[in-house]
Amino acid sequence: MMTDLDYLSLASAMHRLTEPAVSSAISLLPLVPGSRGLDVACGNGDHSLWLARAAKPDGCVFGIDICKEGLVRAIESAKSAGLKGELAFLQGDVCSIPFPDHIFDWVWCADCLWPGPRSQGFLGMNPLPALEELVRVTRPGGTVALLFWSSQKLLPGHPLLEARLNATLVACYPFQEGWDPRAHILSAPLWMNEAGLMDIRGRTFVADIQGPLSDQAQDDLQLCFQMLWGRAAEELPEKERENFRVLCSNCSADFIAANQYYYGFITYTIFTGRVAAGSLIIAN
Template identity: 45%
Template sequence: MPRGWTVPDIDYFVQMAHVSNPLREPVLRSAIQALQLPSGSRGLDAGCGIGLQALLLAEPVGPAGHVTGLDLSPEFLVFARDIVQKAGLSERISFREGDVSKLPFDDDTFDWAWSADCVGYAPIEPLPLVKELARVVKPGGSVAILAWSSEELLPGHPLLEARLNATSSGIAPFVKGRKPKSHFLRALGWFRDAGLGEPAARTFAGDAHAPLTDDLRSALIALFQMRWPGVESELTQGDWAEYQRLCLPESPDFILDHPDYYAFFTYSMFHGKVAE
């Protein structure tokens, strides 16, 4: 969680995380499966938020393994511990408050480290964060970072979606003037510069189509709210009117109500090995 967030921000994030999870979870599960985390291994979920991914990470490592979730927000960790307790996994998943840029762990503590929508995605210089993840992983262990990388949510309206994605909200967390090498899709270079071996990348796609379940409909509505908040000042009057017509649930032309609705999105994962 970024420094400086207020309690209302946290409440909003928690709500959005829960509502959007049915859309995101299958993609995140596929990415975790691709890593082939060893059974019985011990790993770190850096920037764990409310713990939803820690539950997924605990599955492949099994009862003999352990996942430690770390987040800067004690408020998030309250939710995370509650979620894990209700799942009956408190002995296999633990949480600790801490800063990803200064991990409160000794060198070579974990067999692997994972960070989704955090390391490399937050507007902080990424290379030191990747190095910090590598520091706490044992030689031969793996480091993986994952982040949202693209979407097509407004089928049939590519110009409007392109304009929305060119707004400050649409390109967030990146900002104008940021060096190209600091963009998340340049992460292979960070892994090489951090001394990680066998750097690799892979993209995972998720989709949704009509007829939408109630859960997926709610998740997509939440996604519209998260992707393009406060865009009115950066759009023409015509584009703003079209955005309201298509993207507001109360509109009679709300795009999710279209009988042929289809959307997809991608997460991209970068991973590498700590030198032995």
């Protein structure tokens, strides 16, 4: 999990690496012709764009985010992709979504509901208020989908180094020692049950990263190594820090992603739940 500034500087690279997994997750949405969807915390809008393409013909997608810089990029990419009527963006808070009740057929929310301290830019330890907002704007029978980057194996041949990097406090961020297990993203089915969703399912999709990698993919992977473990490596003894530098830096002669037989993967886990048919609020 990253700060918003980190996110925007890395988003395109991470999305290039993970698009196959995210696209597979998108295929679980009920994208019937004419469906109307919402991408909550849409960031730089890449997912919104893929969602809008998948919702064709006649579907439409709205993306909302609290961060203006992300929305500016999202609007630019939608323009360059030639998507006009079918994709729109506006500024909005996931805790108070600027739409009326029950108007979306599906709502997508990727990597936003990570429980964490508000002081560090998270939504707080309890994801329920935000999740209830997603449920509120979804029609009865519609789908709420939460997506999370859930794991990766990116250092083939170096399982101990990778395990040690992953076991650092920084790599587990924002989750911390002693936290309630329900504050972990894989507890999302519990949250969804508490939010009244039905037919809750989790599925995990893989983005394979296979050599020989293009220069662009190698650069993306180098950014990914830095994002995941740049600070984590500082918690390790010098010998392992050095190993990390040698394997994970694209100026090194032994850069792991330059190996033509490189293979690694990243997983995304999607949790879907259906809004109960009886949940429509009828005003007097």
